[in-house]
Amino acid sequence: MKRIEAIIRPNKTDNLIDKLEAIGISGLNITEIKGYGSQKGHSETYRGVTYRIRLRKKIKVEIIVEYTEVDQIVAAIKEAVRTGEVGDGKIFVSDVENAIRIRTGEEGTAAL
Amino acid sequence: MKRIEAIIRPNKTDNLIDKLEAIGISGLNITEIKGYGSQKGHSETYRGVTYRIRLRKKIKVEIIVEYTEVDQIVAAIKEAVRTGEVGDGKIFVSDVENAIRIRTGEEGTAAL
Amino acid sequence: MKRIEAIIRPNKTDNLIDKLEAIGISGLNITEIKGYGSQKGHSETYRGVTYRIRLRKKIKVEIIVEYTEVDQIVAAIKEAVRTGEVGDGKIFVSDVENAIRIRTGEEGTAAL
Amino acid sequence: MSSRVIKSKFMQTILMTLTLVGLFSGLALAQDGQAAANAVAIDTIWTLIAAFLVFFMQAGFAMVEAGFTRAKNAGNIIMKNMMDFASGSLVFWAVGFAFMFGSGNSFIGSTGYFLQDAFANLGLDIPIAAFFIFQTVFAATAATIVSGAMAERTNFSGYLAYSVVITAFIYPVVGHWIWGGGWLAEMGLVDFAGSTVVHSVGGWAALAGAIVLGPRIGKYNEDGSANALPGHNLLMAALGVFILWFGWFGFNPGSTVAGTDLSIASIAVTTNLAAAAGAVMAMIVSWIKYGKADVSMTLNGALAGLVGITAGTAAVGNLSAVIIGGLAGIIVIYAVEFFDKLQIDDPVGAVSVHGVCGAFGTIAVGFFATEGGLLFGGGISLLITQIIGVAAVFVWAFGLGFALFKVIDAVIGLRVSEEDEIEGLDYSEHGADSYPDFMVNVKAEN
Amino acid sequence: MSSRVIKSKFMQTILMTLTLVGLFSGLALAQDGQAAANAVAIDTIWTLIAAFLVFFMQAGFAMVEAGFTRAKNAGNIIMKNMMDFASGSLVFWAVGFAFMFGSGNSFIGSTGYFLQDAFANLGLDIPIAAFFIFQTVFAATAATIVSGAMAERTNFSGYLAYSVVITAFIYPVVGHWIWGGGWLAEMGLVDFAGSTVVHSVGGWAALAGAIVLGPRIGKYNEDGSANALPGHNLLMAALGVFILWFGWFGFNPGSTVAGTDLSIASIAVTTNLAAAAGAVMAMIVSWIKYGKADVSMTLNGALAGLVGITAGTAAVGNLSAVIIGGLAGIIVIYAVEFFDKLQIDDPVGAVSVHGVCGAFGTIAVGFFATEGGLLFGGGISLLITQIIGVAAVFVWAFGLGFALFKVIDAVIGLRVSEEDEIEGLDYSEHGADSYPDFMVNVKAEN
Amino acid sequence: MSSRVIKSKFMQTILMTLTLVGLFSGLALAQDGQAAANAVAIDTIWTLIAAFLVFFMQAGFAMVEAGFTRAKNAGNIIMKNMMDFASGSLVFWAVGFAFMFGSGNSFIGSTGYFLQDAFANLGLDIPIAAFFIFQTVFAATAATIVSGAMAERTNFSGYLAYSVVITAFIYPVVGHWIWGGGWLAEMGLVDFAGSTVVHSVGGWAALAGAIVLGPRIGKYNEDGSANALPGHNLLMAALGVFILWFGWFGFNPGSTVAGTDLSIASIAVTTNLAAAAGAVMAMIVSWIKYGKADVSMTLNGALAGLVGITAGTAAVGNLSAVIIGGLAGIIVIYAVEFFDKLQIDDPVGAVSVHGVCGAFGTIAVGFFATEGGLLFGGGISLLITQIIGVAAVFVWAFGLGFALFKVIDAVIGLRVSEEDEIEGLDYSEHGADSYPDFMVNVKAEN
Numbered sequence A, B, C: 001m002k003r004i005e006a007i008i009r010p011n012k013t014d015n016l017i018d019k020l021e022a023i024g025i026s027g028l029n030i031t032e033i034k035g036y037g038s039q040k041g042h043s044e045t046y047r048g049v050t051y052r053i054r055l056r057k058k059i060k061v062e063i064i065v066e067y068t069e070v071d072q073i074v075a076a077i078k079e080a081v082r083t084g085e086v087g088d089g090k091i092f093v094s095d096v097e098n099a100i101r102i103r104t105g106e107e108g109t110a111a112l
Numbered sequence D, E, F: 001m002s003s004r005v006i007k008s009k010f011m012q013t014i015l016m017t018l019t020l021v022g023l024f025s026g027l028a029l030a031q032d033g034q035a036a037a038n039a040v041a042i043d044t045i046w047t048l049i050a051a052f053l054v055f056f057m058q059a060g061f062a063m064v065e066a067g068f069t070r071a072k073n074a075g076n077i078i079m080k081n082m083m084d085f086a087s088g089s090l091v092f093w094a095v096g097f098a099f100m101f102g103s104g105n106s107f108i109g110s111t112g113y114f115l116q117d118a119f120a121n122l123g124l125d126i127p128i129a130a131f132f133i134f135q136t137v138f139a140a141t142a143a144t145i146v147s148g149a150m151a152e153r154t155n156f157s158g159y160l161a162y163s164v165v166i167t168a169f170i171y172p173v174v175g176h177w178i179w180g181g182g183w184l185a186e187m188g189l190v191d192f193a194g195s196t197v198v199h200s201v202g203g204w205a206a207l208a209g210a211i212v213l214g215p216r217i218g219k220y221n222e223d224g225s226a227n228a229l230p231g232h233n234l235l236m237a238a239l240g241v242f243i244l245w246f247g248w249f250g251f252n253p254g255s256t257v258a259g260t261d262l263s264i265a266s267i268a269v270t271t272n273l274a275a276a277a278g279a280v281m282a283m284i285v286s287w288i289k290y291g292k293a294d295v296s297m298t299l300n301g302a303l304a305g306l307v308g309i310t311a312g313t314a315a316v317g318n319l320s321a322v323i324i325g326g327l328a329g330i331i332v333i334y335a336v337e338f339f340d341k342l343q344i345d346d347p348v349g350a351v352s353v354h355g356v357c358g359a360f361g362t363i364a365v366g367f368f369a370t371e372g373g374l375l376f377g378g379g380i381s382l383l384i385t386q387i388i389g390v391a392a393v394f395v396w397a398f399g400l401g402f403a404l405f406k407v408i409d410a411v412i413g414l415r416v417s418e419e420d421e422i423e424g425l426d427y428s429e430h431g432a433d434s435y436p437d438f439m440v441n442v443k444a445e446n
C-alpha cells in the first residue's frame, strides 16, 4: 500500500475532492497546515509595526491506496490543482505496511 | 520502529488515551483532521441554501513504537474505539527509520 | 528521500525556521498537534470542577529532504529547539519514495 | 356710612376675592396641568428607557449562556434566547399581562387580554403601554433564565412549548400574587424588582428542567464526581455579564416606574454596590477554594449580587446592600457545588444564581430592610412574610415546572438523542454550524 | 351713597382685580416658563437618548454583517462600518442636514450648511443640536445598510466614495421629500420613523451595489444554483440583532423627538410586537421550508419585522403591528430566495430586509393605519400615496445608486481582484488578520 | 364720603390684595414646587442614564483590551476589568468619593466617607446618590485604562492592589483639584468631562505601569526594532470601540449632571464630530504611512478623538471639535510609534490614547474655547492654566503611579514569571482557558 500526500492550495480542495470522488477514491484525510517554500509570504501591519508572514496556509490531502492506483491518483491530483504559479505544492509518495478497518477488523487492501 | 496511525471518531479520543495510558504507552500525538469515507456527510442549510458537508471531523492518533508492540497497540485501539457503525475509522502501520529525543540526543528505541 | 518530523515546543518554532532558513532548506510544513509524553499536563478549574489536561500543545515540523541532508538538519533542529527540560520533543526519520512538484511535474530530488 | 354700603362693599370684596381665587385656581390648575403632564412624561420616559435596558438583558443572557457552553450548541442557544423573547412577547400580550395585572381574585387576574382594557385598577398615570412594555421584558427575563440550565441537550420544540407556558401562565400568576395585588401583596411581601417574582421563578423552573432532563453526556462519572465541560468563550460570557449589569440599572431603578420618584438614585447605588460585592466575594472565595481566582465563578458572583439585591434594592441601605451582595457572591459558589453533588447539571449556574440567590435576596429583606427588617428593630413579621413568599413561589414554580416538563417529555420529547447531543444541537436542531470558518476542537482536552 | 362713591368703589375693585389678574398672570407666566422649560428638557433628553440608542445600532450592523460573512473579511467590515459612520457624520454636518432640513423647494433644502442656521423653519422647541444628532445617526443607518450587501468583494476606496455620496446627497434628498416638507410630505405620505426614508433608501442602493458588483466568487454554480458561503460567527450576528432591536427602541419611539408625546409608549409596544412576530414567523416558515428552524433566517425575520413596522409604528394598532411584523418575517425569506434566483448576491440579506420589507411596511400603512387605512375605512387615497412614495424612492435610490456605482467602478474600481477576494479583504485592503490566534478553516467544508 | 370710609375701603382693598397675593404666592410656590421637583427629576434621570452609559464603557474597555491582546490572556483581561470596577466601586464608596468631593482643603476632601454626609458643599439639587453613582463609574474608568497598558504580563494580585489605590486615592485627589473645588478649579482650569481628570490620570498611571513592568517577551528585538504581537480578535476590539463611543454620550453630555441644561445637545454633537474626525484622520494617516488603512489605528483614532474632545466638549464650537478630534486622531499614531521607539510596551495604546490625547485635549481648550480661548481672542491666560493643570496632573499621576508600581513590585511582585507569560495568564493566574473549543494558534505566524 502507498501513502499519497498532496500539499495543495486551500482554494483547490474542493476541485480535488470532486476529481477524486469522480475516479472512485474510497477515502482520504484533510489536514490544515502551514507551508514554507519558494512561494514567499506577505507583509502585514499592526499598530505601526510591519511584519512578514513567511508561512502560507496549505491543505494536506492524504490518501492510502493500493500501489497500483498511485499513478492514476497522482495524475488526477495534478490535473485538479495545478495553476502553474509558484506555490502549487507537492505530492509525496511513501510506503504503508498495513491498513486495518476498525469496524470490521479487515486488514490490508480490504480495509481501504 | 513503526508508526501506528489511528483515524478515529473524536468522541472516542478520551477512551483511547485512557486505554493506551493503561498499557503504558510513553507518548503519542493527536491531530485534528477531516475525513472522507463510506460514512457519508450531512446537509446543512444557510439562508435558504442547503449544502452537503462531505467531510467528517476525525482525530488522528499517531504513535511511534517498537515493532514488537504493534499488535498489542492495534488490539487496544480496536477495543477502545470500535462501535461497529460505519465511520469507526482505520489504523495504518508504516515504517520509521529512526527516532531522536531532542532533550538528550538519545536515538532509536531509547528515544521513545 | 527522507521525511524528517520534529515534534517541538510551540515557542521554539520561530527559532527553528530561522535556523533552517539559514542552512538553506527549500521547504517545510507546520502542523499544530497535541502531544502526550513524559512532560505532564496541567490542571485547570472551571466552575468548581478541577480537571487535568494531559495533552500539551506542540508543533510538528515536517521536511522532505535528500537522505544526504538528514544529519545536518537533525543537528540544526537539536540546536534550535533544545532547552534540556522534559518536553523538548522528538525527531522521527522515515522513508519517502518519491516527490512530485505539481507546478512543473518534476519528480524526485528535483521536486524538493 | 350705612351698613348697607359696608355690606355691599364687603360682599363686593368677598365676591371679587372669590372670583379671583376661582380664576387663580383655574389658571393654577391649567398650570398644574402642564407640570403634572410633565411629571407623567418623566415617568413615562423613565419607564420606557428602563424597559429598553431590561430588553437588552436578553442579549446578556444569550452571551452568558452561549459563552458558558460549547461551540457546537451556540446557534441553538441563540435560537432559544431569541424565541423565548419573541414568542413570550406575543403570549404575554395575549394573556400573560391579563393574568398578572387584570382585575381578578387574589390568585389570578382575568381582564385585559390582548391589552383590551384600560387597567384602571392599576391606578397608573403613565400610559398603560409603557407599563406593559416594561412588564413584557420582565416576563421574558424569567423565561430566558431557564434556557441556561437546560442548555446543550434540550429538544428545541420542547423548549418552545415550555417557554410559552411560563410566560403565559407560570410567571404571571406569581406576578399577580406579589405585584398584581394578589395574596402575597396583601401579606406585605417586599420584592421590589423581582428577586422572587422574576429570578426565583426562572431559577426554580430551571431546576425542574435540569432534573427532568438529566445531566449532559459526560458530565458526571460513575463514581459521582463531576467533569468540567468548559464553556467555549469566556470573553462572550463576560460581555454578557457586563450587559446584564448594565441592564440591571433598568431592572431595579426602573421598577419605580416613575422617574419623579427620586429613590431611583439610591436604588442604582445599592444595585451597583451589591453587584460589586458579589463579584469581589466570589473571586476571593474561589481563590481560596481552588487556589486561583476563577473567572466563571467571579462572573457568576456579580450576577448573584445583582439577583440578591433585587428584592431589597429600595428597602435597604448601602452597607446592607454590600453585605447582601457579598453573601450572594459566596452562596452562589456553594450552590453550584451543591447541585453538582446532586448531579443536577446546570451548565451556566442558572439555578444557583437566580433560584438560590433570588430566594436568599428575598429573605434578606426580612433582616436588612430599614423599615421592618429584623436587624433594624422591625421584628420578625416581615421576615416571616418573606419566607412564606419564597416558599410559596418555590412550590408553585418548581412544581408546575416539573409537571410541565414531564408532560412535554411525554408528548413532544424534552431531550435530543444521544447522537444529536454529541454532534451538537446546532446541527441536529438547526442544520447549522455557528463557526464554520474556525477550527473547533473536536474533543475538549482532558 | 352717591353714585360717585359706588363708581369709585367699583373702579377700585375692577382696578384691583385687574392688577391682581395681571400680577397673577405674570407669575403664572413665570410658572408656565418653568413648566415649559421642563417640557423642552424632557423632549431634549428623550431625543438625545434615542439618538444614542440609534448610534449604537452601528455596532449592531457591524456585528450582523461580520457574523454573516467570512472570517477573512471581518476587519474590512469593521472598517466599512466605522468609516461610513465617521465620514458620514462629517458630511451630513457639512451638507446633508442642510439638504434635508434646510429651507428650499419641495425637492431639496439649501440653507444651514455646517449647521450655520437656526432652522426656524422646523419650528422646534428643542435645541437644533439635539435634532441634528438624532438625524445624523439616522443618516448613518441608511449608509451602513449598503455595506452588508456589498460585503466580501468591494474595494475599500470605492466603498468610502459611495458612502460619502449617499449620506451627503442621496439620503438627504429623500429625507427632504418625506420629512423635510418636500413633495411627498405634502402628499401626506406616512413614514413615521423611516421604513422608506432610511431602510428602503439603504436597501435599494444596496441592490444597485450588489448588481454592479456581481456575486462573490463561488456563490453561484454554472447551472444557476446557489452555494452557501456560511457566515463565520452566528453568535456575533445574533448579538448584532439584539443590539439592533435594542437600538430600534430609539429609532421608532425616538422619532417623536418629544418625550412629552406619550405615544412613545404605544410606539415601543408596536415596535416590539412586530419584531417578535417577524422572528416567530420567519422561524416557522424556515422550519417548514427547510425542515429545521433556520438561525440566520430567524435573525433576519426579527429585523424584517422591525423594518416593516417602522413606517406605521405610530399609526397602527397592536394587532396590526403583529400582522405587519409577521408578514415581513415571511416576506424576507422569499425575498432572499428571490434575489438568489436572480443571482444577485447579498451576503447578509440587506436588500430583502431593508429594501423589500421597508417598502412593504410603508405600503402596509395604507392598509392598516387606524386613521386613513383601507382596512379601517379610510379609503384608498392613503394607500395610493404610500405606493407613490415607495415607487418614487425606489427610482431615486436605485437609479442614483446604480449610476454612482457605475461611475465609481469606472473611476476608482468597485471590486477587488480575484486574488484579493480569495485571500480575503482583511489582508488585501488593510494588511491585517482579524483572528491571528485562531486556526481559521482555510476552506469551508462542503 | 368721609375719608375714614375711603381709608377703610382702601385698607380693605389693600388687605384683600395682600391676602390674595399671599394666597396666590402660596399656591404659586406649591406650583413652583411641582415644576421645580420635575426639574430635579429630569436632572436625576439624566444623570442616572448617563451613569449607566458610562458604566457600560467598562464592557467597551474589556472588549478593546481583550481584542487587542492575545487569546491566551483573554480571561485575565476580563478579570482585571471586572475586578477594577467591582473593587473600585467599593473603595470609591468607602473613601474615594469623600477625598474627591468632601469638604476639605484645596488638595483633598475629608468628609463623607461611606457616603455618610449630605455633601451640602456641592449644592446639588439632585440626590447625592445620583451624583455618587455617576462619579463612581467615572472613577472606575480611570482605573480600567491602566489595565490595557499592562496587559499580558502583570501579576493579578499586583494589579488588584494598584487598582484599589488609584480609585481610592490617586484619582480622587486629582478629581478634587479640578472638580471638587481644589486648587486647579480655583485657577479656572476647564476640564468639562475629564480629558485630564479621568483620561490623563489613567494614561499616565498606565505609562508608569508599562515602564515598571517592561515590555512583553518578544516585543522588541535586540536591534531595538519592534515586533507585532497582533491582537487576537479585531471584531471584539471594534465592538468595544462602538460601546465606548456609545458610552461617551453618557460621559460627556452627562457631565452637566443636569438634563435641564440644554447644552447637553451641543455637547453630544461636539463629542460625535470629534470622534468621527479622529477616526477619519487616523485612517488617512495610517493609509499614507503604512500603505493600507490600518484597522487597529483607526479604532484608536476614534477613541483619541473622544478623549481629546472630553475637556472642551462644552466649551468649543463644532468646527473646533472637528479640528481637535482630527488632530487627536493624528497624534495617537505618532504617539504609539513614539512609545514603541522608547520600548515602552503598551499593547492597546492606552498611554497614547488616554494620556497623550487627554493632555492634548485639555491644552486644546486653551486655544479653541469660544470663551477665553487664544484663537477666539481670549488671551493666553486660560491656555497657561490648562498647561499648568496638565503638567501638575502628569507629575502627580505618573509620579505616584511609578512609586506605587515599584512598591507593589517589591512587595507582591508586579510581573508574572517568564514561563507563565509564555503559557498565558489565563492559565497561570486563573487556571482557565478562554476558548477551550477553538484551535488556537500555538505560535502566531511571523
Ligand SMILES: Nc1ncnc2c1ncn2[C@@H]1O[C@H](COP(=O)(O)OP(=O)(O)O)[C@@H](O)[C@H]1O
Pocket (backbone or CB within 6 Å): A007, A034, A035, A036, A037, A038, A039, A040, A056, A058, A085, A086, A087, A088, A089, A090, C026, C027, C028, C029, C062, C063, C064, C065, C101, C102, C103, C112
Ligand atoms: N521539502 C519540502 N518538504 C515538505 N514540504 C514542502 C517542501 N517543499 C515545499 N513544501 C510544501 O509545498 C508548498 C509549496 O511549495 P513552494 O516551493 O512554495 O511552491 P512549488 O510547489 O510551486 O514549488 C510549501 O508551501 C510547503 O507546504
Ligand SMILES: Nc1ncnc2c1ncn2[C@@H]1O[C@H](COP(=O)(O)OP(=O)(O)O)[C@@H](O)[C@H]1O
Pocket (backbone or CB within 6 Å): A026, A027, A028, A029, A062, A063, A064, A065, A101, A102, A103, A112, B007, B034, B035, B036, B037, B038, B039, B040, B056, B058, B085, B086, B087, B088, B089, B090
Ligand atoms: N483510503 C483512505 N486513506 C486515508 N484515510 C482513509 C481512507 N479511507 C478512510 N479513511 C479515513 O477513515 C475514516 C473512516 O472511514 P469510513 O469509510 O467512513 O468508515 P469505516 O472506517 O467504518 O469503513 C474516513 O473518514 C477517513 O478519515
Ligand SMILES: Nc1ncnc2c1ncn2[C@@H]1O[C@H](COP(=O)(O)OP(=O)(O)O)[C@@H](O)[C@H]1O
Pocket (backbone or CB within 6 Å): B026, B027, B028, B029, B062, B063, B064, B065, B101, B102, B103, B112, C007, C034, C035, C036, C037, C038, C039, C040, C056, C058, C085, C086, C087, C088, C089, C090
Ligand atoms: N512514542 C511517541 N510517538 C509519537 N510522539 C511522541 C512519542 N513520545 C513522545 N512524543 C511526542 O513528543 C513530545 C515530547 O515528549 P515528552 O516525553 O513529553 O518529552 P521528551 O521529548 O523531553 O522526552 C510529546 O508531547 C509527544 O508530542
